[in-house]
Amino acid sequence: MKKWQNESKIHIRNTKTYKERIVPIQSKMKTQLQKYIQIRGVMVTDALFVTLAGEKMSKRQFQNRVTFYGKQAEIKGVRCSCHTFRHTFAKVSVKNGAGIFELQQILGHTSMEMVRVYVNLFSDDVMDKHRTFSPLVNLNVRM
Known part of the structure; x- marks a missing residue:
């Protein structure tokens, strides 16, 4: 399976x-x-x-509930909101190697521009990932 x-x-x-x-x-x-x-x-x-x-x-009621439960959970140092959850999902997905096309579809973005913002925000993570998947990593070149 x-x-x-x-x-x-x-x-x-x-x-x-x-x-x-x-x-x-x-x-x-x-x-x-x-x-x-x-x-x-x-x-x-x-x-x-x-x-x-x-x-x-309503959307507003749901947003208020998220904020309320964030306060109840004593979450500090970050705004507890639907947008923050969405942003965090995108960030963690990029860090875990999500493809930009899959991320675009899941997040519902009509253009790649916003997805590129997420990828660019975490460019250090992208650079680290690149070190592991670059074709040059396993290339044996004799000089």
């Missing part, structure tokens, strides 16, 4: 750019979402995140 067969996809709707997309999620995330849905219970809405009244949570 291939590694990716245990993983799934999630349908992202109502994005900032109004472009829906399907993105992969790992089995760990799938398990956490299933636990959340089980605790949350069955809802009339098809929204994943809901208010205590069972209504679709």
Whole structure:
């Protein structure tokens, strides 16, 4: 069985750019979402995140929850926000060797410009990675 067969996809709707997309999620995330849905219970809405009244949570309400839980967790030295999570995901993905085309699709960027920003922000990491995959690493040249 291939590694990716245990993983799934999630349908992202109502994005900032109004472009829906399907993105992969790992089995760990799938398990956490299933636990959340089980605790949350069955809802009339098809929204994943809901208010205590069972209504679709607005983007602003969700952003406020992220900030609130960041404070509850006593996260210091960084703004705890949806944007920070997204930025951190991109940074860690680049550090772990994510391809720019895959990252573009997952993040939903229509152009490569923003993806290039992430790659350029972590250029030292890119340089370190290059040292490991450059074809010259294993090239035996006699002079």
